Every structure is written in C-alpha cells, then in structure tokens.
Amino acid sequence: MARLIAALALAGCMTLAHAGRSCEPHPPEARTVERAMVLAERTARALDASGAQVVVLARAGQDLSAYGLRYSHLGLAYRDGTRWKVAHKLNQCGSAVASIYRQGLGEFFLDDLYDYQAGVVLLRPDVQAALLPALRNNRQLAQLHTPRYNMVAYPWAQTYQQSNQWAIEMLALAMDPNAATRERAQAWLQLQGYQPTPLRISAFKRLGARMTAANVAFDDHPNEKRFADRIETVTVDSVFAWLNRSGLGGPVQVVR
Amino acid sequence: MKRLILSALLSVSLTAQAHPPNASDASALSMLPVAVSVAAPAMFLSAGAVLMVVAVEASATGVLCVLERASDGARASVTLSAQAAGGLSVGVGTAVVVTAFSAGWVLSAAGRAIAYIPNEIGAALLYNERVTR
Numbered sequence: 001m002a003r004l005i006a007a008l009a010l011a012g013c014m015t016l017a018h019a020g021r022s023c024e025p026h027p028p029e030a031r032t033v034e035r036a037m038v039l040a041e042r043t044a045r046a047l048d049a050s051g052a053q054v055v056v057l058a059r060a061g062q063d064l065s066a067y068g069l070r071y072s073h074l075g076l077a078y079r080d081g082t083r084w085k086v087a088h089k090l091n092q093c094g095s096a097v098a099s100i101y102r103q104g105l106g107e108f109f110l111d112d113l114y115d116y117q118a119g120v121v122l123l124r125p126d127v128q129a130a131l132l133p134a135l136r137n138n139r140q141l142a143q144l145h146t147p148r149y150n151m152v153a154y155p156w157a158q159t160y161q162q163s164n165q166w167a168i169e170m171l172a173l174a175m176d177p178n179a180a181t182r183e184r185a186q187a188w189l190q191l192q193g194y195q196p197t198p199l200r201i202s203a204f205k206r207l208g209a210r211m212t213a214a215n216v217a218f219d220d221h222p223n224e225k226r227f228a229d230r231i232e233t234v235t236v237d238s239v240f241a242w243l244n245r246s247g248l249g250g251p252v253q254v255v256r
Numbered sequence: 257m258k259r260l261i262l263s264a265l266l267s268v269s270l271t272a273q274a275h276p277p278n279a280s281d282a283s284a285l286s287m288l289p290v291a292v293s294v295a296a297p298a299m300f301l302s303a304g305a306v307l308m309v310v311a312v313e314a315s316a317t318g319v320l321c322v323l324e325r326a327s328d329g330a331r332a333s334v335t336l337s338a339q340a341a342g343g344l345s346v347g348v349g350t351a352v353v354v355t356a357f358s359a360g361w362v363l364s365a366a367g368r369a370i371a372y373i374p375n376e377i378g379a380a381l382l383y384n385e386r387v388t389r
Contacts, residue, residue, distance in 0.1 A: 027345055028288060030355045030364035033372055037359040040381045083380050087387070104383035106359075106374075110288070142388045 028112060035116050039255070040105035043118045046255045047077065047084055050120075054078045054128040054135065056167070056249065057086060058119035058236045061111055067199055071119050071236035074164050075108060076171070078135045087135050087170075089163035091149045096214040098149035098163065100141050118255040119236065121243050127175065134174040144169045144182050150217040152233045155189075155196045158182045159220040164234040168194065171248075194242045196232040203229065289336040290382065291373040292318055296332030300325065301373065303356040307332075307363070309346050321371070323352060323363075334363075336371055346370050 047055060055078075058071035075088030086108045091098040101107075109118070123131065134140040150160035161169075161182070172185035172192075179185040201209075206226075209216040218226055225232065243249030294301075310331070311322035321334045346352070346365055355362040359378035363371045374382060 027368040027370060029367055030353075030362040030369045033288065033362045033369045034355060034357045034359075037372075037374075037378055037381065038357065041359050041377060044381060083383070085383055099389065100387040102383065102385040102387055104381050106378065106381035107384055138387050145388055147388070 028110070032112060033110065036110040036113065037106055039113075039116050039118060040109045043105050043109070043120070043255045044084055046118075046120065046253070047079070050122055050253075052079075052122045052128060054123055054131045056121040056123065056239065056243065057105075057108070058240070059109055059111065060113055060115040060117060060119075062114045067197070067235075069197070069235050069237045070115075071240075072114075074119075074167055074236045074239060075103075076131060076135055076167055077105070077108075078132055080136070085135075087141055089145070089149075089161070089166040091151070091163065091215055094213065094215055096149055097147045098161075099147070100145050100166070102141075116256065119240065120253045120255060121240055121249040121251070122253070123243070123249045124247065127171070127248050130174040131171065134170065140173065141170070143180070144173055144185055146182065149215050150220065151213075151215050152199070152201075152218065152221075152231055154220040154222070155194075155232060155234050156186050157220040158186075160217060162234060164236055164239060168234060168239055192242075192246055192248070194246075195238060197235040197238040199231045199233065200229050201231045203227075206231075288369055289319075289371045291334050291371060292337045293335045294332065294373055296334075297330050300330060300332045301354050301356065301361045303354060305354040307352040307354065309348055309350045309352060312346070312348060321346070326351075334371065334373065 043057070054076065056074055057077040058074040060070060061072040064070070064072060073088070075086040077084050077086045084105050085102050086105065087100065087102050088108070089098050090101050109116075145166060146158065146161035148160045149162060151162055153160040153162040153165055155165060168189055169179075169182055169185040172179040172188040176188050179188045206218050210218060218231065221231060240249075240252050244251050306326045307323040308326060309321060310324045311320070313320045313322075315335060317335055319336045321336060323332050323334060324330070345368070350365050350370075352363045352365050352370065355364065359381065360372060360374040362369050363373065372378070
C-alpha cells in the first residue's frame with residue numbers, strides 16, 4: 001500500500017512537472033463530465049447522419065462575445081470505421097509549447113466548456129477526399145506543426161503557431177502538395193482568400209498579457225499593425241466564414 | 257513597493273480583460289481517471305447510489321478500486337487506467353455518489369468527478385493519442 005501511494009504521488013508529480021506551471025489538477029464537476037459526453041454523443045450522431053467523412057469541428061471553451069466570436073478552438077474530425085476522431089493542436093496547460101493530438105469526440109469536448117454547443121462545417125467532397133488520408137497519417141499531421149505556441153500568433157508568420165492556424169495550414173497542405181512548408185501553406189491560404197479576425201488589443205493589455213502568460217506573444221506581428229493595436233489571428237469564426245465564402249465548406253451547423 | 261503591487265494588480269486585471277481568443281488547453285479528461293474494466297453485481301451502478309471506497313490497490317492493468325454499496329454491503333471492483341490513475345483523488349473511506357447518464361456513469365466525491373465509467377456508447381467516443389512530442 002505504501003508502495004502504491006508512493007507510485008501515485010510520483011505519477012502526480014510527473015504530471016505536474018510535465019504539464020507546466022499553471023496546470024494544477026482540479027477534477028471536473030460530475031455534471032461537466034456528463035454534459036461534455038452527451039454533447040460528444042449528439043455530435044457523433046449528427047456527423048453520422050451528415051454522410052460526411054471529414055468535417056471542421058469547433059468548441060466554445062470560453063466566452064469570446066466581447067470580440068464578437070462564438071467558438072474558441074477547432075479541430076479536423078474524420079470518420080475512422082464506426083467512430084469519429086479529431087486531429088487538433090493542444091497547448092499544454094498555459095505553457096509556451098503545444099502538440100498535435102488525435103482524440104475522440106469525448107476528449108474534444110471534455111474541456112470545461114463555456115457553452116455546450118458544437119460548430120460543424122461540412123467540407124466540399126474533394127476537400128474531404130484530400131484531407132482524409134492526411135489526417136490518418138502521423139507524418140503529415142506533424143509536417144507543418146511548430147511546437148512554439150502563441151494564442152494570438154500572426155497568421156502570416158512562422159515564429160509561432162496556434163491551434164486554429166495549424167488546422168488551416170494542414171488543410172492547405174492536403175489541398176496542394178506544393179504547400180509543403182508553412183510559408184507556402186500560408187501563401188495558399190492568402191490565395192484562397194482567407195482573412196483573419198482583427199482584434200483591438202491595446203498596448204496596456206498586450207503588456208499585461210505578455211508579462212503574465214507564457215502562451216501569449218506579439219513579437220511576430222508587424223510593427224505597423226501592432227502599434228495600431230490591431231492584432232490579427234486565426235479565429236474559428238473567421239475560418240468558418242472563409243470556408244463558406246470560398247465554397248470549400250458549407251454553412252455552420254450547430255449541435256447542442 | 258506600493259507601486260509594484262499596483263502594477264502587478266494592473267497586469268493581472270489586464271490579462272483577464274485581454275483574454276486572447278484561442279484557448280486550446282489540453283483536455284480535462286486526460287486528468288480524469290477512466291474505468292477500463294468493471295466487475296459489479298447487476299444494478300450496482302444505479303443513479304444516486306452511495307458507495308464507499310473500501311480498497312485501492314495497484315494491479316497489472318491500472319489501479320483497482322473496490323466500492324461497497326452503503327444500503328446492502330454489495331461490492332464492485334473498478335479498474336482505472338494506469339495512465340490517469342495518478343489523478344485519482346480518493347482513498348479508503350471516501351464516500352462516492354453515482355450519476356448515471358446515456359454514455360455511462362460518473363463517480364463523484366463532494367461534487368467533483370473522480371472517475372468516469374463509460375458504457376458502450378461512451379467507450380466509442382473516447383480515444384487519445386499524442387501525435388507529436
């Protein structure tokens with residue numbers, strides 16, 4: 001028993017050390033687990049009924065209404081036999097790095113959501129066909145991944161990469177084999193008319209965020225935009241608007 | 257010193273306001289132990305049942321938790337995956353409440369989930385693979 005306690009304590013320490021400074025484990029409420037899993041179940045049913053093989057899937061992890069945004073994070077979901085898997089990029093506990101994960105819909109939604117709704121965009125059949133093999137291939141998932149994470153990474157730079165940015169660069173890679181570097185993937189996105197969301201973030205706020213959060217940086221943004229308090233980054237809402245506008249995908253469908 | 261405190265407070269409150277719009281924190285479920293096997297009498301995991309943890313033991317497949325039902329002393333064994341068992345926050349004597357829903361059961365202590373026991377529907381919704389280091 002003493003050995004077990006020691007092993008558990010050790011496992012706890014390793015989790016903390018691995019996860020970074022602001023990742024103290026706090027068990028979710030029972031209700032949170034239930035609501036997340038029910039949303040995952042309803043989403044699985046909706047995706048099954050859609051007939052799609054690949055969709056863009058978003059969750060609302062925080063209240064972003066002050067920025068006019070509904071969703072906080074997206075992933076690329078695909079059918080794998082009878083189940084759905086989501087390829088997405090996750091920042092580990094507020095640290096300055098992130099990794100690519102492949103998870104179930106349960107894990108995707110079990111993140112202390114602000115609002116229990118999923119945003120789903122069905123992709124055009126040829127886009128789905130291009131993405132499906134790439135999403136099953138770990139080498140391709142890692143190809144355009146930059147571990148250095150910044151929540152407000154500039155969309156047209158390669159210093160950092162936030163999670164929604166990774167997903168659309170992945171889409172570019174799947175659609176155009178020439179988009180084999182981040183720079184080229186971004187060129188493809190510009191050519192296809194992707195436009196990021198401009199956020200007004202003042203110098204005071206930028207300073208505060210930079211000083212207190214390891215996963216926020218502004219030094220990849222062009223000076224003229226940064227000093228005009230104009231911070232452009234890849235938001236879920238801007239991706240959804242672009243997919244619909246460009247015809248790469250359909251309108252947003254909401255699952256509750 | 258006063259100025260320093262003020263500037264520290266200012267940056268904290270500004271951070272809260274800034275709240276950049278892309279929260280991609282690692283999933284909370286990775287912290288939540290998930291049952292990999294359950295040996296229980298029929299109807300043991302019914303909604304609202306109050307159980308007591310009577311043993312916690314390491315096993316080959318993870319951590320074995322033995323639960324006893326308060327009403328009749330019936331017992332069940334739940335094996336939690338070794339990977340997440342480090343986050344297990346119960347010991348012998350902890351009172352546990354069962355919540356039942358469409359995708360399985362949640363065991364909670366003092367309102368906090370301590371383990372998720374997926375049924376067939378829930379198990380089909382779970383998968384976790386880290387692709388890059």
